[in-house]
Amino acid sequence: xxxxxxxxxxxxxxxxxxxxxxxxxxxxxxxxxxxxxxxxxxxxxxxxxxxxxxxxxxxxxxxxxxxxxxxxxxxxxxxxxxxxxxxxxxxxxxxxxxxxxxxxxxxxxxxxxxxxxxxxxxxxxxxxxxxxxxxxxxxxxxxxxxxxxxxxxxxxxxxxxxxxxxxxxxxxxxxxxxxxxxxxxxxxxxxxxxxxxxxxxxxxxxxxxxxxxxxxxx
Ligand code: HEC
Ligand code: HEC
Numbered sequence: 001x002x003x004x005x006x007x008x009x010x011x012x013x014x015x016x017x018x019x020x021x022x023x024x025x026x027x028x029x030x031x032x033x034x035x036x037x038x039x040x041x042x043x044x045x046x047x048x049x050x051x052x053x054x055x056x057x058x059x060x061x062x063x064x065x066x067x068x069x070x071x072x073x074x075x076x077x078x079x080x081x082x083x084x085x086x087x088x089x090x091x092x093x094x095x096x097x098x099x100x101x102x103x104x105x106x107x108x109x110x111x112x113x114x115x116x117x118x119x120x121x122x123x124x125x126x127x128x129x130x131x132x133x134x135x136x137x138x139x140x141x142x143x144x145x146x147x148x149x150x151x152x153x154x155x156x157x158x159x160x161x162x163x164x165x166x167x168x169x170x171x172x173x174x175x176x177x178x179x180x181x182x183x184x185x186x187x188x189x190x191x192x193x194x195x196x197x198x199x200x201x202x203x204x205x206x207x208x209x210x211x212x213x214x215x216x217x218x
Contacts, residue, residue: 003185007193010141010153025145029217030210032113033128035106039098048117060094071118079111080104116216119167122175124209126202131210134203138195147214159191170215178208 037046043058045051048065055062063070074082081087084107085097098107136145144151147164154160162169173181182204185194195204 003190003192003194004197006191007195007198010138010193011198025147027132027213027217028109028112029116029213030128030132031106032109032111032116033213035102035110036113040110043095048114058094062095065114066117068118071114076111076115079114080107083107083110112217116213120212120216121171122212124212125175126205126207126209128206128209128213130203131206131208134199134207135210135214138199139207142191147211157191161192164211164214165217167215167218170211175205175208178211179204182207 036044041052042054043050043052043062044065045055045062050062050064052062065071071079078087082092082095084099084104085091085095086099091097098110135143135147140151142151142153142157142159143149143161143164144154149161149163151161164170170178179201181192182199183194183196186192199207
């Protein structure tokens, strides 16, 4: 089957399934990204390196949250307690105690996002919010809402999409390779549609950034 034709079929199927609410998958890293960009970037900066708009008015420099020297030493539990303001090693100076205003699941989502900042080897190129929306509309039919590759179409076509939550496999591909596969399909595999002409370059970038979050969300 031609890849472009598969793209058309996927669009139709996606339309039919849209109302099925297959899109409400919880992706911790994504939720953390949203929270981070509402509350944390002010001091830590949107890239996590500590240069946010409020940083200059603090006595202490906000921590560089991408630094392996810092994050590498902390367990997820340590990070959770530090963010909550309940660390046994004492309260951080100039760092709000988020446990007072944020429930634990939200703080866990933030920890996932900090791990993403710390571990992902590829820059975020697009807008993950738009990426999530597009993924829900066009990709879940085959890749599944959780990205593991068990979408509805895998029951009716001889296909086995890659697990998008597998960080090792996904990190092995750079952003350019992912966007090329989305635009032109996969040379080895007939059933990954070519989205060129259906999706713009910025939309494909956004999909790539959402894929990065899916792959670091365990
Ligand atoms: C008002 C500024 C401010 C805001 C807003 C802020 N932080 Fe901080 N944060 C700091 C400062 C300053 C430090 C460094 C404290 C120190 O070294 O004692 C810090 C340290 C941290 C650390 C400790 C890093 C380590 O391993 O030592 C973590 C984790 C952290 N912040 C996460 C967050 C998260 C998540 C948010 C958003 C929910 C956030 N911060 C919002 C100022 C801020
Ligand atoms: C008709 C089914 C189908 C749809 C719809 C679909 N894919 Fe795929 N996709 C596949 C299959 C099958 C593979 C496996 C190709 C392979 O193993 O190389 C794949 C592979 C991929 C890969 C490459 C991973 C690898 O194997 O190297 C990426 C990235 C990807 N898809 C992203 C997307 C995105 C983003 C969308 C939505 C815009 C999407 N796919 C929609 C079937 C689909």
